[in-house]
Amino acid sequence: MTVSEIVALLNKQAPEESALDWDNVGLLVGDGAWPVDKVYVALDATDEVIADAISQGAQMIVTHHPMIFTSVNKVTADHFVGRRIIQLVEHQIALYAMHTNFDIHGMTELAQSALGIRQSVVLDVCETDEEDREYGIGCVGMLDDAMTLEQFAAFVRDAFHLSHVKVFGDADTEIRMVAISPGSGKSEISHAIRKAADVLVTGDIDHHSGIDAVAKGITIVDAGHYGIEHIFISYIANYLKGKTGTLEVVCADKKEPFWLV
Numbered sequence: 001m002t003v004s005e006i007v008a009l010l011n012k013q014a015p016e017e018s019a020l021d022w023d024n025v026g027l028l029v030g031d032g033a034w035p036v037d038k039v040y041v042a043l044d045a046t047d048e049v050i051a052d053a054i055s056q057g058a059q060m061i062v063t064h065h066p067m068i069f070t071s072v073n074k075v076t077a078d079h080f081v082g083r084r085i086i087q088l089v090e091h092q093i094a095l096y097a098m099h100t101n102f103d104i105h106g107m108t109e110l111a112q113s114a115l116g117i118r119q120s121v122v123l124d125v126c127e128t129d130e131e132d133r134e135y136g137i138g139c140v141g142m143l144d145d146a147m148t149l150e151q152f153a154a155f156v157r158d159a160f161h162l163s164h165v166k167v168f169g170d171a172d173t174e175i176r177m178v179a180i181s182p183g184s185g186k187s188e189i190s191h192a193i194r195k196a197a198d199v200l201v202t203g204d205i206d207h208h209s210g211i212d213a214v215a216k217g218i219t220i221v222d223a224g225h226y227g228i229e230h231i232f233i234s235y236i237a238n239y240l241k242g243k244t245g246t247l248e249v250v251c252a253d254k255k256e257p258f259w260l261v
Contacts, residue, residue: 001247003060003094004032006039009243010062010098010236018127018135019101024066029085030094036060041237042252043229045095049252050084054091056250061088062240064107064232066097102232104135107182110231114159115180115201117141123179124191138181138188138202140195149173149199153221156201162227164260168210169219175199182228189213189220203228226256 007027019025040058042049045067053061067084075082088095104126112120120141122134129135147155150171157165178199179192185202186209192200193216200218203225213220237249 001036001244002032003027003030003034003036003096006036006060006062006240006247007032007096009240010096013236013239014098014101014105016098016101018104019099020126023100024069025097025099025101028066028068028095028097029088030060030092030096034059034092034094036094036247038248038250039237039240040250040252041233041240043226043232044257045084045097046257047080047084050087050093052252053093054087058093058250060094060096062096062098062236064097064099064102064229066099067095098236100137103137103183106235107229107232108137108139108180110235111180111182111201111228112139112141114231115156115178116144117178117180118144121195123181123195124188138179138185138191140177140179140192140197143176143178146174146176149175149219149221151175152178152199156221156223160223160227160231161254162223163256165224165227166205166210166222167220168205168222169199169214173198173219175219180228182231184225189216189218193218201228224256230254 016026036059038058040053040061044065077083120139122136123138124136125134126136152175153167175198177197179197180201181188184204201221205222
């Protein structure tokens with residue numbers, strides 16, 4: 001297969017044009033004509049990921065987060081992004097990112113399924129198609145059975161195979177209506193409140209955003225940015241395997257980008 005053929009398959013899952021205006025998705029490094037026998041899937045194109053992809057003989061890396069996000073004025077080895085671009089080109093490895101387009105067409109459904117959320121609606125509407133179907137960031141829906149916040153937090157932790165989650169709110173608060181916004185979701189707190197959610201499950205919640213949310217009447221379960229979005233890796237790997245049948249696909253090891261003392 002070629003890079004372009006794989007890109008076409010990925011666009012069927014999450015069209016690039018669905019990405020938000022500020023995002024930078026698509027083929028970020030490489031040539032569409034390059035041949036590909038092995039794809040490496042990861043959340044981020046870190047130095048470790050690129051080194052592993054090289055060692056495994058991959059010709060293409062597919063990530064959720066774009067490695068090139070802001071303007072790159074020069075490509076030199078003394079800058080971490082430039083160094084990575086040089087490595088990729090030297091080893092003829094293409095880099096493709098599917099970020100907010102996958103958030104809209106994939107990530108929410110995966111997270112919703114992991115938590116068993118029913119009767120859901122879009123949390124933050126970004127687009128509407130010709131059949132008036134709404135697409136956007138996150139969702140809000142019901143649990144089959146109510147839980148306390150403490151029970152629900154443990155449920156989220158286990159559902160995403162995490163060692164811990166951070167919780168804002170009274171442990172005894174009853175949780176039935178759940179909003180989820182994978183990734184960094186403090187900007188979605190107001191949407192979750194308007195949709196009458198009892199809790200927002202997301203990542204990257206800072207001190208003031210967390211305590212202010214509780215004061216406004218909603219609880220927060222911060223499962224981490226990586227903690228929820230790592231579900232991208234296995235899904236895209238299985239998607240490519242299923243669509244091609246012959247393409248070899250390897251995954252980055254599941255590993256939080258930080259550790260706790």
